[in-house]
Amino acid sequence: MAKTVLVLLGTKKGVFILESDESRRSWALSGPFCETWPIQHAIGDPATGAIYAGGGSEWFGPAVWKSLDRGRTWTHSRAGLTYESGVAPIKTVWSLALHDRSLYVGVEPAGLFRSEDAGATFEHLDGLQKNPTRPEWSPGGAGLILHSIVVDRADARQIWVGISAAGVFHSADGGASWEPRNSGTRCDFLPEDQRYPVFGQCVHSLVQAPGSPRLYQQNHCGMYRSDDGGRVWESIEAGLPSSFGFPAATHPRDPDMLYLVPLNGDSKGRYMPDAQTAVWRTRSGGESWQAMREGLPQDGAFFGVLRQALATDSLDKAGVYFGTSSGSVFASRDEGETWSCIAQHLPVISSVETLVLDEATGAS
Numbered sequence: 001m002a003k004t005v006l007v008l009l010g011t012k013k014g015v016f017i018l019e020s021d022e023s024r025r026s027w028a029l030s031g032p033f034c035e036t037w038p039i040q041h042a043i044g045d046p047a048t049g050a051i052y053a054g055g056g057s058e059w060f061g062p063a064v065w066k067s068l069d070r071g072r073t074w075t076h077s078r079a080g081l082t083y084e085s086g087v088a089p090i091k092t093v094w095s096l097a098l099h100d101r102s103l104y105v106g107v108e109p110a111g112l113f114r115s116e117d118a119g120a121t122f123e124h125l126d127g128l129q130k131n132p133t134r135p136e137w138s139p140g141g142a143g144l145i146l147h148s149i150v151v152d153r154a155d156a157r158q159i160w161v162g163i164s165a166a167g168v169f170h171s172a173d174g175g176a177s178w179e180p181r182n183s184g185t186r187c188d189f190l191p192e193d194q195r196y197p198v199f200g201q202c203v204h205s206l207v208q209a210p211g212s213p214r215l216y217q218q219n220h221c222g223m224y225r226s227d228d229g230g231r232v233w234e235s236i237e238a239g240l241p242s243s244f245g246f247p248a249a250t251h252p253r254d255p256d257m258l259y260l261v262p263l264n265g266d267s268k269g270r271y272m273p274d275a276q277t278a279v280w281r282t283r284s285g286g287e288s289w290q291a292m293r294e295g296l297p298q299d300g301a302f303f304g305v306l307r308q309a310l311a312t313d314s315l316d317k318a319g320v321y322f323g324t325s326s327g328s329v330f331a332s333r334d335e336g337e338t339w340s341c342i343a344q345h346l347p348v349i350s351s352v353e354t355l356v357l358d359e360a361t362g363a364s
Contacts, residue, residue: 044355054093106146140164181230236286323349
């Protein structure tokens, strides 16, 4: 049955959508949507075909946008997206995640919300705010943001979040209570005798391997894997050109395959190492790495890739996509072996996600 592939782009000036058939040889661009609001993250619901986009600013306030017709029309809501009186107000929505009928929302200042009515209203899961470590959390360079949400595919009570710069936290009861899970991840920016604290790590991205409890984490200070739900993290950065980067994306079916886009360092410009573009792939859970470069710019690549701007699709030969701080989108139809530029001159790209739709039903 024919399929349509959508690449959903959250940008500093709204959502853009790239559309192709399953050959993924040519792409049509539409947008900007969401009234050109700053959008941090846009995702698609594989069950319904709905598209959600989270963003806002101190001027607009936070909101989650929704489209049921591939971006032609949109509604948005902020009902319930607020903290209690006396707490610093929410500036923006930073991250979205879907699990069955639940839509999870991460915000700045760091907190977690959930919608059970497809984004019409939101409930604050206030266990994070009640965590005893909360008064000591410090913001990262982008603020105190909850940017990664992982809900276990088999058990919705198991939730992990990544917070800059507080670290990884885990809930075993659907968000009612939380504990830090950062053992083994270091803080190179702290004095040597304090580099492995219980919390305070600057996690950049957190993803779960398919069909597995394994987690991968790109950190400000290294790349890590955990095979026990984040209780212990193991460094897997050996063989990479840098210990610093933002995004991570898993293969849709292979738990040992992971994609990264390392940058040249946190204080050296945060661009491609040697200004040569590469996506790094492991087929061994991080035991070894390979630079995938064919078709990517190998001269003058002084751009970065932000923490949510790398994704894979679900087709049999998985596609891989990333967006840059200079507004270009690169795509691979063959799991990273070869690449082409499918869009350019867009605003700064904050996020890249995919949605594969079955043409008969409009859903994947």
